[in-house]
Amino acid sequence: xxxxxxxxxxxxxxxxxxxxxxxxxxxxxxxxxxxxxxxxxxxxxxxxxxxxxxxxxxxxxxxxxxxxxxxxxxxxxxxxxxxxxxxxxxxxxxxxxxxxxxxxxxxxxxxxxxxxxxxxxxxxxxxxxxxxxxxxxxxxxxxxxxxxxxxxxxxxxxxxxxxxxxxxxxxxxxxxxxxxxxxxxxxxxxxxxxxxxxxxxxxxxxxxxxxxxxxxxxxxxxxxxxxxxxxxxxxxxxxxxxxxxxxxxxxxxxxxxxxxxxxxxxxxxxxxxxxxxxxxxxxxxxxxxxxxxxxxxxxxxxxxxxxxxxxxxxxxxxxxxxxxxxxxxxxxxx
Numbered sequence: 001x002x003x004x005x006x007x008x009x010x011x012x013x014x015x016x017x018x019x020x021x022x023x024x025x026x027x028x029x030x031x032x033x034x035x036x037x038x039x040x041x042x043x044x045x046x047x048x049x050x051x052x053x054x055x056x057x058x059x060x061x062x063x064x065x066x067x068x069x070x071x072x073x074x075x076x077x078x079x080x081x082x083x084x085x086x087x088x089x090x091x092x093x094x095x096x097x098x099x100x101x102x103x104x105x106x107x108x109x110x111x112x113x114x115x116x117x118x119x120x121x122x123x124x125x126x127x128x129x130x131x132x133x134x135x136x137x138x139x140x141x142x143x144x145x146x147x148x149x150x151x152x153x154x155x156x157x158x159x160x161x162x163x164x165x166x167x168x169x170x171x172x173x174x175x176x177x178x179x180x181x182x183x184x185x186x187x188x189x190x191x192x193x194x195x196x197x198x199x200x201x202x203x204x205x206x207x208x209x210x211x212x213x214x215x216x217x218x219x220x221x222x223x224x225x226x227x228x229x230x231x232x233x234x235x236x237x238x239x240x241x242x243x244x245x246x247x248x249x250x251x252x253x254x255x256x257x258x259x260x261x262x263x264x265x266x267x268x269x270x271x272x273x274x275x276x277x278x279x280x281x282x283x284x285x286x287x288x289x290x291x292x293x294x295x296x297x298x299x300x301x302x303x304x305x306x307x308x309x310x311x312x313x314x315x316x317x318x319x320x321x322x323x324x325x326x327x328x329x330x331x332x333x334x
Contacts, residue, residue, distance in 0.1 A: 029063040030257060032245075035074035036093040037197060042221035043275050044151055044241060045070045048093060051268035055260055062256045066091070072198055078177065085141040087248040091261075096147060096242040097178035102140040104315040105133055108324060112184040112237050112306040115328075118150045118273065121238050123331045129323055143250040145243040145261060148269035151215050151276050153235035157224050158211030162232035164298045165189055165305040174200045174212040183309045184236060185213070188302065197222070204228060215239035217276065220283040225292050232295040234302055243269075 034052060038045035045068075052068045059065050074080070077094035081101065084090055092098070100106035109130060115121045124130060125147045134144040156162050158171060169189040175181035177194045185192035193209050197218075203209045204227040211228050218224070218239070219231060243265050250258065284294065310321050 028252075028254075030065070030253060031089065032064075032066040033074060033088075033090045034066050034068040034093065035072075035077075035080045035090055036068070036070055036241075037072050037077065038093070038241075039071045039198075039222060043217045043279070044093070044149060044272055047149075047268045047272040047275065050271060051264050054264045054267065058260045058264070059257070062254055062260070064253075064257045064260060072196055076196065081142070081244070084244060084246045087141070087246045089246070089249055091145070091243060091245040093149065093241050093243050095176050095178060096240060097176060097180055099137060099142060099144070099242050099244055100178075100180075102142060103133055103136045104313060105136075105317050105320050106242075107178075107180045107313065108310070108316050108320045109133070110238060110240060111180060111321075112187075112309055113235075113303040114324070115238055116332075118152070118238065118276070120328065120331055121150060121240065122148055122273070123334075124324070124327060127327050129327055137244070138247045141247050143245050143247040145245060145265045146269050147240070147242045148266075149241040149243065149272055150238060150269075151217050151241075151272055152239045152280060154213045154215055154237045154239045155234045156211060156213050156230075156232040156236075157219055157228045158230050158232065159228050160210070161230050161293070161295050162234070162297060163295060164301050167232075171210045172208070174203065174209045179313070180309070181213075181237065183312050184306055187306050187309050188234075188236070189305075200224070201227065213237075216280050216283050216287070219292075220287060225287055225290050229291055230293050230295055231287060232297055234297050235299070236302060236306065 034048065036045060036048060048068055052066055055064065055066045077092055077098040080090050080092040081098050084092060085102070096106050096110050109124060130147065137144050160167065160171065162168060165188045171190045172193050173185050173190045174195055175185055175192040182192040182194065195203065200209065200212050201222070201224065204211065212224060288294065
């Protein structure tokens with residue numbers, strides 16, 4: 001009887017060990033940092049929080065986790081990109097202009113007055129032209145998880161009514177640390193002032209700047225309407241962010257970990273697009289409700305004023321603008 005009991009106990013122990021082995025998470029533990037400029041009150045951050053939650057839920061099966069740092073609480077985008085190229089466990093969500101510091105042609109794809117709507121841009125990111133840029137980014141140590149975090153078009157938030165480019169003359173407007181944005185504002189007659197967006201609220205109050213340019217969701221989500229009461233619908237640049245991480249760190253992940261990141265950041269981009277499409281009209285009404293005046297502009301005049309911007313980038317591949325226009329023609333034909 002004792003032999004039988006010992007045999008049964010041994011069998012149970014072996015079964016328990018085997019079961020535990022199968023139940024244990026697979027792959028080496030990977031803990032990621034998700035750094036972004038967006039505040040938790042902004043729609044992009046709200047979508048990213050959903051991504052964070054989904055990754056952590058699915059990641060339990062393969063030792064993958066992620067922690068989000070909104071509102072530049074981790075680091076500025078330029079610093080994040082430098083860490084990414086050095087192999088850090090950082091994922092950055094910020095303007096594509098920061099990726100363009102390593103692959104300049106990205107700036108051409110997100111240049112001023114280029115797209116009629118967000119859908120055109122989302123179609124552009126699927127083209128071979130942009131996919132080839134992603135390959136170039138990988139050679140620079142950057143893995144592109146998504147370029148599709150669109151949240152509207154950027155327009156002017158000021159106290160002055162703007163209807164034509166001449167109305168921009170002399171205005172000090174905050175821009176991201178980007179040559180495309182700086183050249184665009186200069187072409188329109190304004191003085192671009194580069195600073196983190198988180199500093200703009202007080203900068204307007206202190207009259208360091210006269211206004212900012214940004215999307216409807218940014219205007220509402222950051223309460224900039226408390227400072228400036230005119231929103232002039234220039235739609236001069238698409239409001240879009242990219243999701244980038246280290247290529248070398250990406251290669252250290254298991255297939256399952258890679259799949260989770262790819263799928264959930266794609267889900268986040270779709271969520272942001274859907275929310276933007278559904279809520280922009282609602283947010284405009286809310287802005288009007290707090291005293292903001294919406295101003296239409298002379299769009300052809302703004303397009304004409306911005307045209308010289310595309311001649312200011314010697315590092316762009318020769319003919320890249322014509323290639324982009326050719327792809328847009330195909331997209332619009334469909």
